[in-house]
Amino acid sequence: MDMQENSDSHPNALPMSENEKDGLSELQNDTAGHKVDGNSPDNARETLFMIAITLTQLVQMIPLGAGIDSGLSIGESLGATNVQSAWIVASYPLTQGAFVLIGGRLGAVYGHKNIFSIGCIWWVVWALCGGFANNLVSMCFMRGLCEIGGSLMIPNIVALLGITFPPVRTRSSGMEVLSADILASSGLLGLVVYGTAIISVPPDEPVDPNGSVDWVGAYLGVGGLILFNFVWNQAPLVGWTSPYEITLLVLSIIHFGAFSYWKMKMAKEPILPLNIWKAPSFGFLMLTIFFSFMSLGIYFCMASPASASSSDYQHGLSGNDRHQYFIGHYSRTPNIMGNGFSSHASVCFTIDLIVTSAQIIASNTVSIKHQGVAGSLVGTLLSYGLSTGLGFAGTVEVNTFDNGKDLLKGYHCAAYLAVGLAVASLVMAMVFIRIPKDTREGWTIIAALASEGAIHPMDTVITRMQSPMYSSVYKHLNGTLNRTLFSGLYQGFGPTFVAGTLSSAAFFTVYEASKMAFDNAQSAGYMIGVPRPLIHVASSAIAEMLACAIQNPAEVLKQNAQVFQRPLNAQRGPSPTMEMLRQFRKYPSGLWAGYTALVASQLPSMCLTFCLYEMFKENLLERWKTEKDDIRQQLEATVLGAGAAGGCASWFFVPIDVVKTRMRLAVGEQTGSTRANLKGVPGLPSRIGAFSVARDVLRKEGVAGLFRGSALTCVTAVVGGGLYIGCYEGAKIYLCNYQAS
Structure with missing residues (x-):
């Protein structure tokens, strides 16, 4: 894909700087020649690789989760105060954030698998030693040393993913798997998991075998990071009036300045190459990650005090934005379900979404040579943000809680700091980060709007013709049609357009993915004898099952809105769609009325349609001898094939469509006029079966009733x-x- 042009078309896109254009050209030249070599993992080893990296991330996150959930209890057992116990949480991500930058460069020079293996062994050794710590200092020291191993593992496993797999969905799937975290037991489990990971990770050649490690730059960078973090996490304990606090803060700033000067003027191969910042949006991506995880670190710190003040309050691992608002509004008598549950329900998603997206974006925007450095930077800012956020929050809390007299105010102020950081990261992500994507699925909005806008009036007429009120409302006694049949033809358009867009995106995504999976299986030697039409049928069936589940509620609202008639003397009220929403509010499960009939009609109809469509299109293209670059003839074959297939398939399923419409309208009538039961409480509408509806139509209207509106249905389908x-x-x-041009 032309990343430059695509980013310019983004609605929030900003013009690219010259540095970003240079970085983009380097990335395109680099990825253009990147191919998976013969040593790429086969399917079995690829699966083992994915499982191994999942467990690798799982195990190395266990000490962080243990520190967060049990830090205060561990500190109390070691004779530490609550404020001192914050170091149990902060020490673990501190070293990963400081040393992870070196890990990527070491992997580039000495081989990513080699450094990954060393990191695994290092982590296991110090994790086992940490079990014997008997005071706070030794506990924090062991935890810090342990996560140096994590700083060697994570950037190199990310680099191995970026190098092993090409920049397609497989790599993205690997990044998604990498960010999956589940709390489990630690200790010897790491030995088993990391041993499996070392065996399953494919060997790699160093991407810069003749390079060197910038040890001076590494010292200046790591030293500055550690000193800066130590100052902010120690400040709540001793205050900013302590002389060594100011001294160490100045010393950390000097280290950062020296690191920048060394990198720009002195280093031959800097540990943080300057041209990595030329990649589009890379700088804003890093700043967004840092702010996001500072906010997350504050959430970790604040959750435990909040739980102590709210009796039984469960603590979760992960999150960023909305949950900070809830912590900021905890009262002394909190609503546990209103505040706590809402906070933790949102907190569960954010860390996985941020880590996964950041790793994918970073991996896809930098060249292969810088894969390890990009992964290192993401890991650095992730872990360093978690740890540094604690220090900032502690400083705010100590200076606002009135010498311990108003703890709740301190918690609130720290949480408001997190809100500001989270909002800042959200704004940067929305405005400044512009990463190209595969936009084919976005065209489903155009497909949904074009088709729904054109056929909705015809669909409204069909619904009214198939409704039981057709003879009494929409037809005169002499057989002529009432003009009411053709009024308000766009009633119910809103929900069906929204759901149509979502269901269209889901359908085409699953349909294309299923066809690709079947094609890959045939290329690998499986399903050789399966004919192409059967593959199209299976792919469309899988996709349609999902699309129907999304589409059915909107169809129920739409069809009830289409037949809604306001009394002549009634005042102007809500729109028909809003009126239906109000009625179904008391009976939301009624929105799925007719789902079985929808699947019964749509599934065979869609399978037949796509089978005929693919066949018609291929025959037309072969007959016309169409060239691949002849877009006009390809479009003509597509439109003609799709229209003919839709018209042929739709006629066979008109009876099911009539039954489905009657079922939905019956539910709508019952929700609008539900009688109260003996206790005066409105009763729920009764379910009406498809067979009973079909029998009723046959008894009252005959076979013709089941095919009412068939001609217009076929025209609409075409x-x-x-x-x-x-x-x-x-x-x-x-x-x-x-893209090809």
């Missing part, structure tokens, strides 16, 4: 199918050709 699939496929063809 137009809608041509627009829906045509817009999607046309946009995809154009985009692929545009």
